[in-house]
Amino acid sequence: QQPVQSPQxxxxxxxxxxxxxxxxxxxxxxxxxxxxxxxxxxxFLMILLKGGEQKGHDKISASxxxxxxxxxxxxxxxxxxxxxxxxxxxxxxxxxxxxFGKGNQVVVIP
Amino acid sequence: DVxxxxxxxxxxxxxxxxxxxxxxxxxxxxxxxxxxxxxGLGLRLIYFSYDxxxxxxxxxxxxxxxxxxxxxxxxxxxxxxxxxxTSMYLCASSFTGQDWETQYFGPGTRLLxx
Numbered sequence: 001q002q003p004v005q006s007p008q009x010x011x012x013x014x015x016x017x018x019x020x021x022x023x024x025x026x027x028x029x030x031x032x033x034x035x036x037x038x039x040x041x042x043x044f045l046m047i048l049l050k051g052g053e054q055k056g057h058d059k060i061s062a063s064x065x066x067x068x069x070x071x072x073x074x075x076x077x078x079x080x081x082x083x084x085x086x087x088x089x090x091x092x093x094x095x096x097x098x099x100f101g102k103g104n105q106v107v108v109i110p
Numbered sequence: 111d112v113x114x115x116x117x118x119x120x121x122x123x124x125x126x127x128x129x130x131x132x133x134x135x136x137x138x139x140x141x142x143x144x145x146x147x148x149x150g151l152g153l154r155l156i157y158f159s160y161d162x163x164x165x166x167x168x169x170x171x172x173x174x175x176x177x178x179x180x181x182x183x184x185x186x187x188x189x190x191x192x193x194x195x196t197s198m199y200l201c202a203s204s205f206t207g208q209d210w211e212t213q214y215f216g217p218g219t220r221l222l223x224x
Contacts, residue, residue: 032212041215042200047212097143097155097158099155103152
């Protein structure tokens, strides 16, 4: 089941903060975040495991709310390099497959 | 660094042609995946393989087949290409053992079927 990502698109100025979300209707074991720049392969950012574990990558951090089956990605003091499409991939118990959402497009302008 | 390579970045084929897309990974990963990516639809799983000669259908397997004769190589086959198979095709690989293993992606093949 494909997770739902929101908002579809975000435009922010350099230095501003933003939050993007990934929700699933199914019980999850983990949430994976990737970023893809135009014409390039998706690049792995981080994994969030059940138990509400929060992990960070530079000024990008994320959380996983197991009760709500929702993950949020926090872009803090955004940089131009943060522009791209962010995909969340969700994994269920006993399943090596990831179900990817449709993506959140993030544009950071000077 | 993990490296996943795909045989072509761009491919143009005619309707009805048989098309082979090749993917090679150099990290001895057990799992390999084929996705297609279309605007507004995200990444959709076509097929995946968890071992040599093993395969499982993903969410959109119709019109596609796969082959995994060697651990490092996973091929996607379009038996008779159609215009609705025009898309970006991404290959990925990962280790087995944990449900949360990272998937590493290749650069993608943009296929145009005329």
